[in-house]
Amino acid sequence: MSAPKKFAPKKVVLAYSGGLDTSIILKWLQTEYGCEVVTFTADLGQGEELEPARAKAELLGIKPENIHIEDIREEFVRDFVFPMFRANALYEGLYLLGTSIARPLISKRLVEIAAACGADAVAHGATGKGNDQVRFELACYALNPDIKVIAPWREWDLTSRTRLLEFAEKNQIPVAKDKRGEAPFSVDANLLHTSSEGKVLEDPAVAAPDYVYQRTVAPEDAPNTPEFIEVGFERGDAVSINGEAMSPATILTKLNELGGKHGIGRLDFVENRFIGMKSRGIYETPGGTVLLEAHRGIEQITLDSGAGHLKDSLMPRYAELIYNGFWFSPEREMLQAAIDKSQEHVTGTVRLKLYKGAATTVGRWSDHSLYSEAHVTFEDDAGAYDQTDAAGFIQLNALRLKLLGARDRRLKD
Amino acid sequence: MSAPKKFAPKKVVLAYSGGLDTSIILKWLQTEYGCEVVTFTADLGQGEELEPARAKAELLGIKPENIHIEDIREEFVRDFVFPMFRANALYEGLYLLGTSIARPLISKRLVEIAAACGADAVAHGATGKGNDQVRFELACYALNPDIKVIAPWREWDLTSRTRLLEFAEKNQIPVAKDKRGEAPFSVDANLLHTSSEGKVLEDPAVAAPDYVYQRTVAPEDAPNTPEFIEVGFERGDAVSINGEAMSPATILTKLNELGGKHGIGRLDFVENRFIGMKSRGIYETPGGTVLLEAHRGIEQITLDSGAGHLKDSLMPRYAELIYNGFWFSPEREMLQAAIDKSQEHVTGTVRLKLYKGAATTVGRWSDHSLYSEAHVTFEDDAGAYDQTDAAGFIQLNALRLKLLGARDRRLKD
Amino acid sequence: MSAPKKFAPKKVVLAYSGGLDTSIILKWLQTEYGCEVVTFTADLGQGEELEPARAKAELLGIKPENIHIEDIREEFVRDFVFPMFRANALYEGLYLLGTSIARPLISKRLVEIAAACGADAVAHGATGKGNDQVRFELACYALNPDIKVIAPWREWDLTSRTRLLEFAEKNQIPVAKDKRGEAPFSVDANLLHTSSEGKVLEDPAVAAPDYVYQRTVAPEDAPNTPEFIEVGFERGDAVSINGEAMSPATILTKLNELGGKHGIGRLDFVENRFIGMKSRGIYETPGGTVLLEAHRGIEQITLDSGAGHLKDSLMPRYAELIYNGFWFSPEREMLQAAIDKSQEHVTGTVRLKLYKGAATTVGRWSDHSLYSEAHVTFEDDAGAYDQTDAAGFIQLNALRLKLLGARDRRLKD
């Protein structure tokens, strides 16, 4: 079978951070394809200035009207992070999906900008070994089945640090002194988390060195006194801290500060990538870890067991879909519809203790509470509950077990 | 419909703790039914002397041959706790099922003793509002469909503290001075956990007072220096601590000491009881919390994603079955068969940091590891992985999404 | 524990068929409780005249304003049957839930009438052995937690046919000659199905006699020539037959005629009742069987695999909820939200062959189709699909399997 002719883009929207790698990609797209490049740089809360990306793009010959710099933090938290937290999503039991949840939004903007400016392709800087390539591309194809996605790391021959730097030098891309050597590990960050992986972290038997952590203090260095906070919820989403109403991104920013200060949300994790290999990552999700604990706390009194247990059973699949890049898929939307339906009464307040690496619920209350002290009390319940009902309840739950036991006995005889 | 004639037992095996409540039950069975009572007192690691129960039973007129006192800690951990931990079972996301998992074993022994001594009934001291009545009775009926289970709390009229004490006095049951007043909350304990509920804990908005905690120090009072330990696993079960092989119950005892010392395993929780109401409990599961973290750590490198994700999706149902009292049921056994199948290679060692309330994995290694540094490395992988494969992988995962996107576009036009 | 004082209703809304059993219940409520009785008789498509029920109620002393007779067939099909069929719901693989799905609607009307007329209780004629008591009562309690439900069959002492007839005679309830003897089996019917159980059907080894079937001809007696029909769907619901638009109830009525004529929809089934025993039923669901086949046919081309497989995995739980009586529950509503979300594009037409007991899809087409002949064709696909993509797709799906195989090999050496 003859190789299909390689696609030659005319205009490409590039997810551009302003860093060395995506600058090299920018230039490579220009030289390899002779195409016009449009840059998209987003503030997702990664904690870096965006304006230097503009200057750098201009330096690399991008026309001002082709440079898109946007603060999308509110959209990120409101339409992606919060819906996900309604599900208490944890990938493989522990990971809060901080990287996974950012990719669909970036892809959505890439596709939208491409449509607006008539680009026929988008490009990203994810490698061929990771999950992010899958997440970017599945999202882009779902949103525009005709778009082409260019993944330079899977195409080019700049396969070593040396060759990358040579390419940069040859193409007048400035390389900061401290970027000449290789970073000791790779980092991704946004308002939800910081992830670190690779290099010094590649042996899962060896503890991660302290300098890996960027967003949280070590629990040992956290304050010796606990701090108590109250998080308010409406329909499953956090809406206030200590009684003060805040926007979604503001809440997450504030929870990050609080969590980070108390050493909360560190995770040393070996996970299964969608593409079939295991990898080890160090995640810091301070605000998200507090938020998950708080959300569980408010659900404890506002969800009944039917809704709660169904949610628990759907969650692993939901988390897997997000991890694997299927945010924009019918099945994720179906699960979201079920989850959102469950959150109609998830409204109230949770009190949490933050101390030395842990956020723990110490109290919760709500007008929507299903907790009935009248029923559960050890004291006289004034007829709220008739204990004799339990006998019939048990007898009928036991009936099939008795029939099974009788069969076993019959067959033994 | 006329009431069915009440069953009158001739010989009853009573789950007897030696405490005031079960002593009253013992006497009540004798007086209400005029039946012979056989006592069964088990050491499940609850941390109480058992011999006083013997003396007390004798005092209440039980014949020596009718007094059964057994240390069943090894069976408890080996055949109940460890199989459950293979599943990473958490009820409603957080609860380690410490009470739930003990009931089937107690029931099993009650039924076995009844068979051995020709008793026609067993009796327990659980109330009509809780889960334990269900767990005891479902297990007993499953193991012997013809056994009768007597639940005095659902039958008698001793419905207040005053009437209980009157009954005790009238029947020469000694009441310790400190038992005259009511306990400020109710406690259940075994080698896996201590649970506290009721009375001062009944308002879920109010933090649990410090004096509720019995088995763990407060994180604030835990050592200021972390402690590192290594837990060894074979086929999903812990087999050693710091390289020293130990029996199941010894391991859990040791992990309890370590966890308790570091303030690990406290949980303030509002849960859904099987019988339909919410209740609030304070759980302390120091060793179990360490064990869960360690088990997850070793699974991270020894389970592949297919097995791991299936386990994750089955877990909520499995935990619910145990919580609801269906340990001895075909569906729990089916899930156990699946889970046990997954554990054949869950062998290796996990290194954990214990500090101020948290146990965190900091390293894991195994001859059975599926982690391949050769594949995942950021460095040259010498051909272990072909990045171009990812393009095809993504294209075919995207195909249905593209067809969906094309439909949407077509219908809009 | 002293028995709780029996509730004495003042005004009861009775689900009244006009038949002998519910007439006896009517009278028994009057005599046992001295309460006012309000009757509710619904046309759910069971195929019986309703006006005789009015005459009979009046004869038994019910005031005209207390007699409620309603045709609720459209609501039944639109709001209960069709939503359920969106899920392709089958209980235990085979049963189309014809009885289960009618109970919530009857309960809803009972509770609404009770609210309108100030009744403090409702009553039904289901026995203490079946599922229907559960379905009626759970639905009533969910819709009005303060309502009382009276189930005479669980209360009274009319436990034999003889005593029932004596009670009727003593209370001037007319008994038709042909009702003096006992029916050879028990029947429930509505627009979706007829069920028959009990008596001559109680041995599951023995084939059901021909006279049990009431709504379908035997396949042997069905026409010797197939009939072809086309069913149109919009958003998951049938909206037309052979191009003619019809209301929900009209469509189901028409499908019943067609299915019944061709001997379609008979089921001889042993099922697990919620209350723990097995029972054997003969079900006839002619229209529903055709509808399920048609719905599957249209989903085949309009649902993608992500949505379809998620639906398939949720279906057993959804069907179980309906069977067990949890229509009005948060978890059924969550699942419904997910299922309804999936149906947005389930629009198109299915061609079916009806012949000798079977309805089979022979063609389906839709503007919303996801089927792409351009992709699947054995002929030249003009580049729609690149076969080389499959190599990468397989390699990455195989990666974890290779790593597993390599471990096995390593450990054997």
Add this chain to the structure above:
Amino acid sequence: MSAPKKFAPKKVVLAYSGGLDTSIILKWLQTEYGCEVVTFTADLGQGEELEPARAKAELLGIKPENIHIEDIREEFVRDFVFPMFRANALYEGLYLLGTSIARPLISKRLVEIAAACGADAVAHGATGKGNDQVRFELACYALNPDIKVIAPWREWDLTSRTRLLEFAEKNQIPVAKDKRGEAPFSVDANLLHTSSEGKVLEDPAVAAPDYVYQRTVAPEDAPNTPEFIEVGFERGDAVSINGEAMSPATILTKLNELGGKHGIGRLDFVENRFIGMKSRGIYETPGGTVLLEAHRGIEQITLDSGAGHLKDSLMPRYAELIYNGFWFSPEREMLQAAIDKSQEHVTGTVRLKLYKGAATTVGRWSDHSLYSEAHVTFEDDAGAYDQTDAAGFIQLNALRLKLLGARDRRLKD
């Protein structure tokens, strides 16, 4: 990234049918790679003579010791078909997985023969658009992570019928006259089923022509008199027909005869392929359709609801795994362990009616039956069941619904 060097095999084991396509592959492997070819031809019950494959292989220059012809029908049914039928596996609700289940066994033998004869690769004749390439290759890689799999259809340039015939002619491959033209559709067959797809079947709106069906008569042409048979089961597997014990393959052969004669097991189906597109197939599974009905019949009386409902909920995932090619995977083996556990008592006999396209259960009996006429009877049950138990059962199942209803009411006020 430079293309990885193409693998050049030295010795290849080819899945060889003896037909034109695999003969061309055989020759192409010889000419393209200059490698030694070993042929494997299996009797899976496809209904073709195998010895002509030997003659043809010899003609194409294969050494006699390199020609492997095996009858693996018993292994196929015993170790693949029967375990799958224990699960009542249906892909997308309807498809009995006849093609999917044969691929793992063929792959297993390919890998085993490769190991025995020192081959470094295997080859198959599946195209790049279908599921079979995935199934062959995943199975091979799972069983031997170092094996190479060659898929000529994804590699070569013989992309039209004309070029294939030219290649055949040039290489002295005899082409039967009736193979010169293209077949009007593509066929796969084994003891479980015949599938037909492609060409005249590519429009899912158009009914399949009669000449497509090869293994079943049309229901219209089936006998006008029903036939009744009895199928015996032991631990979930069929072991006898009409009381006569038979081997697995003999039973399936006999059921195929019976089913085919009565027009049973035809399916016109549009399915979702793993690789992302929809395809339309015509399946004939006469014996399998009878077997599924019979297995469900025996499970109805021998499985309790706990086991049955868990099986139902696991089935869609299990079927999907087999369809997608993951037979040899940890998760399929975990599910199999659970399913096999459930079958320990699935022993007994089912009586079926075969008539005009349908197999229907009309009776079932077993020493292992859980059906209790004593409990379910409409007659006096002599105390087997206490109807008053139902009241408590309902009350406690209703409790959470009442609490939900009370909240709704409270919030409205």
